[in-house]
Amino acid sequence: MSESIDWRRALVIVAFAIAAIVAPQVLGVSDVNLLSEIIYLSTAALALALITGFNGQISLGHGAFVGMGAYITMILTVDYNVSYVAAGLISLGAAFVVGLIIGLPALRITGVYLALVTLALATLFPQIVNRLGDITGGSVGRRLVPREGYGDWDRLQEVGRRRFLSTEGFRAPDWTGLANDQWRYYVFLAIAVVVFVLVRNLTRSRVGRGLVAIRDNETAAEVAGVPIAKYKVLTFGISAAIASVAGWMFAVLNNDVSPTSFTIVLSITLLVAAVLGGANSIIGPIIGAVVIIGLREAVPAGSQQYTNVIFGIALIVLILAAPGGVVGIYRKNQFKRKQRQAVRAAEEFKAALEAQEATVAE
């Protein structure tokens, strides 16, 4: 049974893929950007699902890695005329290294202590940004428009600083025939698909089983030969790198990077997104991101203060009722369905056997 293709599942995936590709062609600019934002949040939440859901290291500090990705992208593209692709790769590498470094103390600091240390990282990040105000723009932040005296200034003068974004910024190449927002959406989608598939493969590999084993029982995992220290630090690095990819998306999407976007609130939102959908699953983060952005859009502008009240209550109820998140509920139902199927099959078999015995007896 399990080897055969699950047609229902395949159908759902194909339907989603078609919807994801067609959507920007039929939706307006603001809706396309909303979808891009969902992709950004899903990717960031995936980073958290990997480290918290699969590896069991609770991080309340991933907003800092997202912020790092966004800031590096902004500074490189604006001040040093680095291309978006190169800036993305550099920020990915930098976040990976910083993630490894932060992951080292995480070997000795575990559980709630780790949550606290990462919480400190999240609170410290905006302060570091303020301290480095010369290049980051301080508490006001910076738009992705170059300042005087930076980068290839002559070229920028030629193009015009204010027009930098629309001429040299992140825009659709002519051959695509797409509007900038559509192009951005497709680029995000392609990156996200790659990241999600890579993480999915990682979690199903030998390494992935090692990560889950560490989460479930560190001592048992160690006895079974899982290199705990190596895996834990590596997970931190990979997860930070994924978060920085999301940060790249943030910078490209918003064209504006300021410390208020990367406070502790973002770190909490990411954890909530991962857990809400189901932290030990790959599509959980997507569900979480859709719910979070959907809720924000659904609440009228004048009564935003109710958002987190609803959210907090929903979170508490969810954790108390279904700790596995939305995906957890689905898996439980699937399990029960399969259980029922198995019981039914066994009963039918038994009935057939008895009928056969009866005929033999006659």
Next chain:
Amino acid sequence: MQLFVQRVFDGLQAGAIYAILALAIVIVFRASGMLNIAQGEIAMFTTFIAWNLFDVGLPWWASSVASLVIGFLVGAVLYRLLIVRLGGGHASPLAVVMVTIGLFLMLNDGAAVIWGTTAKPVPRIFGTGRVEIFGAGVAVQVLGLLAVLGVLVVVFGLLFQRTKLGLALRAVTSNQESAALAGIKVTTVLMIGWGLAGAIGSVAGSFTASGNFAVDRNMMQIVLIYAFAAATLGGFDSPLGAVLGGLIIGLVSELVVGYVAIVGPDLRLLPGFALVIIVLLVRPQGMFGSPKVVRA
């Protein structure tokens, strides 16, 4: 010298508030093995209720005393309604973190729904008088705060070490099953533990508000971060460690920010956290914590 004394007292003022909230966090952690991320918001919520009393005509100090009772009730009710459902000492750390984050969000925006987003002005608890010490003018408020901290330490020390309730709390901390078998009503004891933490937290809330001259719904977040740092520094299961940790973090932050130009006011959080991480790497259980022995 005058500037130094001034900075020391500034540091102690901040540190004492961290110490008080850290004490609340440690009591919850000791009693139930849980880390309450919403502890600061519970204090903020209680302080807003105290503001309502102040608003109808009670003096601010009396409202602050009343908020002890309110804090106890809020903490106890939250435990009885929500936390108890997480399954005691066997709750997964992630579930506890998530539920307390849920509480955090709910209380923070709940305060905006109930009291609006504008801060509510309040006076100082001990008035605005000053005393001269080594040439520096030290606010009476600071001395009062330090005295309150001292009283809290003594009262809770006695409570834990000299009363039946304290014995029950320590028994539950040490082993919930054995405590239950010995006839201790674990749920009730834990409810009281959460209530006590709520009451202590309300003191931190009142003093933070009165230090800022206003009750604000976001006032406790930074205090919470420092309080966590204090509890981590001192050791999560040591009330005395939490108090000393709070004072040390307050002092170190103030002095480093004051005297080391590179750090400056922008990186106010850095010195405290650097200290915490160094201590954690050398002694993962904190300065006064007892090491955790894990049995597979």
